[in-house]
Amino acid sequence: MTFFHFFNCAALTFGPHAIYYKATPLSEYDTFNTCIKAAIVYLTTTFLKLVCLATFVQVSEHDTGFDLPQELLKGLIGFLDVAGLYYALTQVSHRSISQTHKFQAVALGWAFADAVLHRLAPLWVGAKGLEFTWEYLLQGVEANAHLVFTVSLAALGSLMWLRKNKPSALVPVIYASAAVVASMPSVVSYLRKGLAWDFEKVVSFELSASIVMAFVSWRLFSACQRPSQ
Amino acid sequence: MRGAKRQQQVMGRALVALVTVVMSVVVVEAAAVLDVYRMIQYDLGGVPMGSRRAALSHHATSGFAVPGADLSRAVVILPALKVNISSLNEFVQNKGLLGGLLLLLPQRSNGSGGDGDDSDENVAKALAELEQWLVHNTFQYPVYFAYESDNVQNILQEITANDAAGRPATATTGGYKLVVSVSDAKKLPSPTLTNIQGWLPGLRPAGDTSMLPTIAIVASYDTFGAAPALAAGSDSNGSGVAMLLELARLFSRLYANPNTRGPFNLLFGLTSGGPYNYNGTYNWLRNFDQRLKESMVYALCLNSLGSSSDRMWMHVSKPPENAFIRKIFSEIENVAQDLDLTVEPRHKKINISNSRVAWEHEQFSRQRITAVTLSQLEEAPELLQRSGGIADRRKTVNETVVMRNIKVVAESLARHIYGQEGKQVEVFAKGSNLALSPAYVRSWLDLLGRTPRVAPFLGKNAPIITALHKELAQHTKDASLQHETLDSAYVFYDLTKAQLNVYQVASVTFDFIVALAVGSYLILLFIVLFISTKGVDDFIGVFRKPPSRKYKST
Numbered sequence: 059m060t061f062f063h064f065f066n067c068a069a070l071t072f073g074p075h076a077i078y079y080k081a082t083p084l085s086e087y088d089t090f091n092t093c094i095k096a097a098i099v100y101l102t103t104t105f106l107k108l109v110c111l112a113t114f115v116q117v118s119e120h121d122t123g124f125d126l127p128q129e130l131l132k133g134l135i136g137f138l139d140v141a142g143l144y145y146a147l148t149q150v151s152h153r154s155i156s157q158t159h160k161f162q163a164v165a166l167g168w169a170f171a172d173a174v175l176h177r178l179a180p181l182w183v184g185a186k187g188l189e190f191t192w193e194y195l196l197q198g199v200e201a202n203a204h205l206v207f208t209v210s211l212a213a214l215g216s217l218m219w220l221r222k223n224k225p226s227a228l229v230p231v232i233y234a235s236a237a238v239v240a241s242m243p244s245v246v247s248y249l250r251k252g253l254a255w256d257f258e259k260v261v262s263f264e265l266s267a268s269i270v271m272a273f274v275s276w277r278l279f280s281a282c283q284r285p286s287q
Numbered sequence: 288m289r290g291a292k293r294q295q296q297v298m299g300r301a302l303v304a305l306v307t308v309v310m311s312v313v314v315v316e317a318a319a320v321l322d323v324y325r326m327i328q329y330d331l332g333g334v335p336m337g338s339r340r341a342a343l344s345h346h347a348t349s350g351f352a353v354p355g356a357d358l359s360r361a362v363v364i365l366p367a368l369k370v371n372i373s374s375l376n377e378f379v380q381n382k383g384l385l386g387g388l389l390l391l392l393p394q395r396s397n398g399s400g401g402d403g404d405d406s407d408e409n410v411a412k413a414l415a416e417l418e419q420w421l422v423h424n425t426f427q428y429p430v431y432f433a434y435e436s437d438n439v440q441n442i443l444q445e446i447t448a449n450d451a452a453g454r455p456a457t458a459t460t461g462g463y464k465l466v467v468s469v470s471d472a473k474k475l476p477s478p479t480l481t482n483i484q485g486w487l488p489g490l491r492p493a494g495d496t497s498m499l500p501t502i503a504i505v506a507s508y509d510t511f512g513a514a515p516a517l518a519a520g521s522d523s524n525g526s527g528v529a530m531l532l533e534l535a536r537l538f539s540r541l542y543a544n545p546n547t548r549g550p551f552n553l554l555f556g557l558t559s560g561g562p563y564n565y566n567g568t569y570n571w572l573r574n575f576d577q578r579l580k581e582s583m584v585y586a587l588c589l590n591s592l593g594s595s596s597d598r599m600w601m602h603v604s605k606p607p608e609n610a611f612i613r614k615i616f617s618e619i620e621n622v623a624q625d626l627d628l629t630v631e632p633r634h635k636k637i638n639i640s641n642s643r644v645a646w647e648h649e650q651f652s653r654q655r656i657t658a659v660t661l662s663q664l665e666e667a668p669e670l671l672q673r674s675g676g677i678a679d680r681r682k683t684v685n686e687t688v689v690m691r692n693i694k695v696v697a698e699s700l701a702r703h704i705y706g707q708e709g710k711q712v713e714v715f716a717k718g719s720n721l722a723l724s725p726a727y728v729r730s731w732l733d734l735l736g737r738t739p740r741v742a743p744f745l746g747k748n749a750p751i752i753t754a755l756h757k758e759l760a761q762h763t764k765d766a767s768l769q770h771e772t773l774d775s776a777y778v779f780y781d782l783t784k785a786q787l788n789v790y791q792v793a794s795v796t797f798d799f800i801v802a803l804a805v806g807s808y809l810i811l812l813f814i815v816l817f818i819s820t821k822g823v824d825d826f827i828g829v830f831r832k833p834p835s836r837k838y839k840s841t
Contacts, residue, residue: 062798066805073809081816188464189318190793195801 063194064185070198071177074205075170082162089163096146096167103142104175110135129251133244140240143168143215158279160220165212169205177201196261203261206268210275211239217282232278239271318463319438319789323389324516326421326430327741328472330778337422338430341782343467345386346456347789349447351378356455359384362465364443366391366435368413372420379424388430389465389787390417391439392517392677407682414678418513422671429467432514432677433787442789456792464792472782478743478773480509480559480567483756485763487538487555490548498578501552502700503586503658505647506531507561507568508735508755509742512676516783518739520675521684524561525735526593529728530693531555532758537697539762540721541714549704551584555763557755559742562674563777564644567742570771572654585615586658587700588647591673592692593684593732594663599623599692600633602660602667604652607632611657618699618708619661626691635667643670661696681736689732690725697723743779 079093115131146164177197185194214236246264249255255263326338348361351374367390378385393410421430433439446463449456456462489499506527512518519525535555542548560567572580592599601619605612616632623630637649644650645667651658664673694715701707701714715721738751745752747770760766 062795062802063793066798066801069802069809070805073805074812077809077813078816081813082820188466188788188790188792190791198805 060186060188063190064181067181067185067194067198070195071173071181071201072170074202075166075173078162078166078205089159092160092163093167093170096164097171099142099146100168100171101175103138103145107135107138110138129244129248132247133241136243137240139243140211140215140236143212144219147212147215148219161212161216162209165205165209168212169201169208172204172208173201193257196257200261200264203264203268206272207239207242207264210268210271211236213275213279214239217279228278228281232282235271235274235278239275242267242271318791319442321433321436321439321787321789323431323433323467323785323787324514325472325783325785326426326432326513327511327515328780328782332776334425336425337780338426338428340387340427340429341467341469341472341785343387343429343431343465343787345465346792347389347442347446347463347465348455349443349450351375353450353455355453355457356450357457358386360386361456362387362389364389364391364446366393366443367417367432368393368410370417372417376420376424379426385426385428387428387465388426390430390432391435391443392432394435411678411680411683415673415676418676418678419672421513422511422676431467431785431787432517457794462792462794464790466788466790467785468788469782469785472780475743475779475781478777478779479745479747480570480742480771480773481745481747481752482559482567482571482769482771483508483557483752483759484571484767484769485535485555485759486765487535487542487553487763489542489550489552490545492550498582499550499552500584501554501579501582502584502704503554503556503651503656504531504534504589504700505556505558505568505586506589507558507565507647508740508751509559509561509567509745510675510679510740511562511671512674512679512739512741514677514783515741515744516739517677518675518679518741519681519736520679520740521681521732521736522593522679523591523673523675524589525675525732526591526684526689526692527589528557528735528755529689529731530589530592530696531557532731532755532762533693533723533728534697534700535759535762536727537715537721537723538700541701549701551704552582553763554579554583555759557759558647559745560771560773561647562671563742563774564642564670565647565650566774567771568647568650569644571769572650572656574769575654580654580656583656585611586648586651586656587696588651588658588660589696590647590660590662591664592662593689595685595688596663597627598629598631598665599661599663599695600631600665602633602635602646602648602662604635604637604646604649605657607634612659614708615659615699615703618702619695621709622698622702623695626695628691628695630695633665645669661692675740681733684732684736686725686729686732689728690723693723693728743773743777744781744783 079090111132114135115128143164146168147161181194181197184191214232217232218236242264246260249260249263250257325341328335328337328339328341330336343362345360345362347364348356348358349364351358351363363385365388370390392414442463446456449462454462456464491499507524508528510518510520510523512520538553542553556568556571558565558567558571560570601616603612607613607616612632616630620630635645635649637652639653646660646662648658648660668674697715698713702710702712705714715723717723734751734754740751752768756766756768
């Protein structure tokens, strides 16, 4: 029965990635290699982040407090994520695929690597036990929200770095939304530690925020698309 | 090309193998983990007794009459004091099937007898009754004991509430599941009984080569109870052992100086196998050489002398009118009178054909050695009764009583040894260097009260045996151990302690619902993404059979 639960949670966590790949034209254009490359870039970025965190951030004695300087530092280090995405989008050579598909493929690879790295091990160890908690299902929902966040960030990133001609009025909006999405992890950790929200509240907040940001980036993307058509 | 594909296949297979290996690693997280103590499992003359199973993995329920609960796949949790023994007996006699039984013992407090001595007595009585019933029945399912704690109380309350509301825990509805993952118990091969003896030689007048008369002081130190890991037997027979050690200490002081050494040898014996018809004593006596047997004047057996009472009985197998018995009795009575203790003789004839040995002195009597048992028990206990089980706790032993009893025995012994019968002489006066030591007795009572001593589980080198041996070696000249195998009519099985994991489990229906929800979410996601990126026509086209193929074949 507990394997059952594990499969449920795993399907919820990793299923959407596979479905995203299959359902959208990504599968037709054979963008798998892009996904793999994005995943590798994610791994390197995470490793670098880990090294920075270990070097600069102190481990506090009381876990539950929200230490503002430390959290700011962690947020700054989180911006390495953005740098990683920049690298994946621009520097790694992809086969010629259109803009729209490129950022989606990169985002997919990125989010999948993130889900596996952060959620597979706890899921494995925890969901198989006899004891039942809601945690792993909520973690799956969080993984979904994170996928949406990554797609929006990649979309905004591609807008920022890959598109040459953008309507100038929208440029600050693009940068602002990108900053908002990039700082999401810090916001979430503030909610969890500083305000001590329940996991369910935090996850619902993430879900709604991700949908909002996805909508915003979609509008921005289609707005920028028109001139090139 | 082919090589690359084959490599891929091999990699794929290796990955599957790795995943399967990793998948078998399970880390356990539970709502609560308890130490539980298994009920004893033994065979008596080939008849299986006690709890015959050890592994447990069932849902928990709070009682026998819960509607909708399947008892054969449930563990019933009962507080031990609230057990209705007669209804439980009925259930067992009707061969009712049960997944398991968990009995909760009242929390043990380390203070001695402060609050509510009355309730302590009732508790002890109830536990003793329960233990007696348990020990003499066979259970085909695991029976465990655990101490109540806040955690356990909360869980039990929740289970009771759920059961009362008509939602018992089963595989389909979820709830609490109790798991003890151990393998079945194995027989203990050749359990050993270890007798410990100490010899204090008396003063032989110069030129006399004959053997001095010997007085033996004996107490059995092992116990038997419903849970071997909890049978610490403070009164039966921790009190006897503590008394014996104090007597050894006092007389070793007297005998240390040749001027005060008495004309009697003193033989101190701590015997094992008490609950099993004093099997160890029998073996010990069998190994005596003839000279020792002939020199033995009498033996004093000490049993259960710690409960609050003003009466003591001297149990004998020779008729009390016998001159020698009368002499011993009057010595003890004289001393006891001054200490407000009533001593009464009690005669029980030995039936040679009956193998039941109710008192230790009967083993001596069967070897034609005069012996008496001093005890605060009035009636001879039945087999495996009053053998120091869970109910016999440290609290029930009254130190003052033990000290008084030691004084009585010590003074009457001294009067006999030094020929001071009838005289008002106090050898072990308070304030002298022969005074009784309450601290010494207390420390031994404490140690014995927290050491379970069921002989088959002790083995040859148990710490308590070594400690007793060392202690006797300090007070006596020759202290030695004797190992014998327990009578083969008794077979014991191991596994006395385990850990119980309490899980809160979700029901199967819940898992199905979640699977359904996740499945439909994924399908919905697929449809939405498909339609939004490729268009509705393509989506419908997936379901339509491709028409072109028919044309091609013709």
